[in-house]
Amino acid sequence: MKITPGAVVKGGTSLNYKTGSWRDQRPEIDQETCKQCGICQEVCPDDAVRQSGDRYEIDYDFCKGCGICAHECTAEAISMKNEEK
Amino acid sequence: MADIKVVEGSEAVALAVKACRPQVVAAYPISPQTHIVEALARMAADGDLKAEYVRVESEFSAASVVSGASAAGSRSYTASASQGLLLMTEVLYASAGMRLPFVITGVNRSISAPINIQVDHQDTISLRDSGVIQFYVESAQEAYDMHLAAFKIAENPSIMLPVMVCMDGWVLTHSYERVEFLDQETVDSFLPPFKPENFLDVTNPKTWGSYAEGDVLMEFKYAIHKAMNEGKSSIRRIFAELTTLTGRDYGGLVEAYRADDADVILVAMGSMAGTIKDAIDDLRQEGKRVGLVRIRCYRPFPHEDLIGALGRAKVVAVLDANVSIGSEGAVGLDIKSKLNGRPGMPMVLDFIAGLGGREVNSSAVRKIVDRAEKILFSGLPISEAEWIDLNPAIVP
Numbered sequence A: 001m002k003i004t005p006g007a008v009v010k011g012g013t014s015l016n017y018k019t020g021s022w023r024d025q026r027p028e029i030d031q032e033t034c035k036q037c038g039i040c041q042e043v044c045p046d047d048a049v050r051q052s053g054d055r056y057e058i059d060y061d062f063c064k065g066c067g068i069c070a071h072e073c074t075a076e077a078i079s080m081k082n083e084e085k
Numbered sequence B: 001m002a003d004i005k006v007v008e009g010s011e012a013v014a015l016a017v018k019a020c021r022p023q024v025v026a027a028y029p030i031s032p033q034t035h036i037v038e039a040l041a042r043m044a045a046d047g048d049l050k051a052e053y054v055r056v057e058s059e060f061s062a063a064s065v066v067s068g069a070s071a072a073g074s075r076s077y078t079a080s081a082s083q084g085l086l087l088m089t090e091v092l093y094a095s096a097g098m099r100l101p102f103v104i105t106g107v108n109r110s111i112s113a114p115i116n117i118q119v120d121h122q123d124t125i126s127l128r129d130s131g132v133i134q135f136y137v138e139s140a141q142e143a144y145d146m147h148l149a150a151f152k153i154a155e156n157p158s159i160m161l162p163v164m165v166c167m168d169g170w171v172l173t174h175s176y177e178r179v180e181f182l183d184q185e186t187v188d189s190f191l192p193p194f195k196p197e198n199f200l201d202v203t204n205p206k207t208w209g210s211y212a213e214g215d216v217l218m219e220f221k222y223a224i225h226k227a228m229n230e231g232k233s234s235i236r237r238i239f240a241e242l243t244t245l246t247g248r249d250y251g252g253l254v255e256a257y258r259a260d261d262a263d264v265i266l267v268a269m270g271s272m273a274g275t276i277k278d279a280i281d282d283l284r285q286e287g288k289r290v291g292l293v294r295i296r297c298y299r300p301f302p303h304e305d306l307i308g309a310l311g312r313a314k315v316v317a318v319l320d321a322n323v324s325i326g327s328e329g330a331v332g333l334d335i336k337s338k339l340n341g342r343p344g345m346p347m348v349l350d351f352i353a354g355l356g357g358r359e360v361n362s363s364a365v366r367k368i369v370d371r372a373e374k375i376l377f378s379g380l381p382i383s384e385a386e387w388i389d390l391n392p393a394i395v396p
Helices: A039-043 A068-072 B009-019 B034-045 B059-071 B082-097 B140-154 B184-190 B217-246 B272-285 B303-310 B330-339 B362-378
Strands: A025-029 A049-052 A055-058 A078-082 B003-008 B024-027 B052-055 B076-081 B103-108 B133-136 B163-168 B176-181 B254-257 B264-268 B290-295 B297-299 B315-320 B347-352
Touching (some): A039 A049, A039 A068, A068 A078, B009 B034, B009 B140, B009 B163, B024 B034, B024 B059, B034 B052, B034 B076, B052 B059, B059 B082, B082 B217, B140 B176, B140 B184, B140 B217, B184 B217, B254 B272, B254 B303, B264 B303, B264 B362, B272 B290, B272 B362, B290 B303, B303 B330, B315 B330, B330 B347
Parallel strands (some): B024 B052, B103 B163, B133 B163, B264 B315, B315 B347
Antiparallel strands (some): B133 B297, B254 B290
16 A cells, blocks of 8 residues: 555544553542543543543553543552552 | 746745745745735735635744645745745645645845854755745846746646745845846746645545655655756756746756856855956956856755766866854855765855855955865875865954
């Protein structure tokens, strides 16, 4: 496949890059403590927090582990854990 | 029949841009570019220029607006100088990478510090690696003509790159000259409306300058390099069309003046070429075989033309109104690299001249010619650029 002048491609192809592999820390939500306020979803710069029923869950395919959600969580329900291989 | 007027160089550029029917103009004022965008703002306010004139808070935003407007499919224009061009730099690299064909006037002015508003080429030369095509003009007439060509060259489907017309601040922007203007129908026939293949469209979303890893990044950069270099044939063809339209000779990427039989050839860009031509006429009367090759198209670098024009000389003296600090002048380095290894090529000497508005007058030109002849006869080429009319007594 040839490259396109100006790297112009159809929109939305960033979904093909699983940037979650860049992460060295993972946020984990303690569902018992979570108050379902949704702040984590609002502040996530990668749109990597999904709502599923009344639960909020991290999309680890795209979460880069920046920790903003954990920092901003008013219920202190999100903790950052080291990624290990 | 051409309309002939005596106008300020800036007004000539503004009238050229107006005749090209830009749809978006965005600019931030900076001396000595201000008169150009002031004139365009006036035309837009008076309803003579049917363009969206966007007032911005910085040159970074001016470049960003024309970049976005160009991606949206609009013919777009901006202008800046000196620090303003440096502030645009990040956006200009990205615009070339995204193949956005707007036109920008680079009004030449020194770079701070120390602060100085006079002419040299340090500002636009610092953008030589960005992927922006660069032309350097000698007169207001050439500035007018080159802006007409610039849009057509930028928008050529095989090129699709920003084009910068570089003109010397004050000397060209603020002097009054006789300029011949083309009528609107002629410009319209030369420059059809801008119809890019890709444009921002909410019904068909696309991404410009998408992410590229190391497996393809080199190919993207090479594609820009190839488009610019192979674009030389289109540039020559469009210059030839312009020659037919105007009756003025834009036949080449370089202009040779009394260079055919010259032993010493000076190389320069911009308005200093006028003084050099006068000095050459005087030197010729004294029997010295001296000529000039002026580079009109600096990026892409016209090495084929230069090899042809310089090949018969004994010594080439480059006047660089810029310096790559710690090395030499940019034009000298370019010429040396392209002549290197070719048999029978002349010695190339680099001279730093005219920084910060230091006058390059006929006595400076004579000094360079004398120095070039002396170095030639000594057979000992100098290894670094000489700074002409430098006053070493005040250098700490």
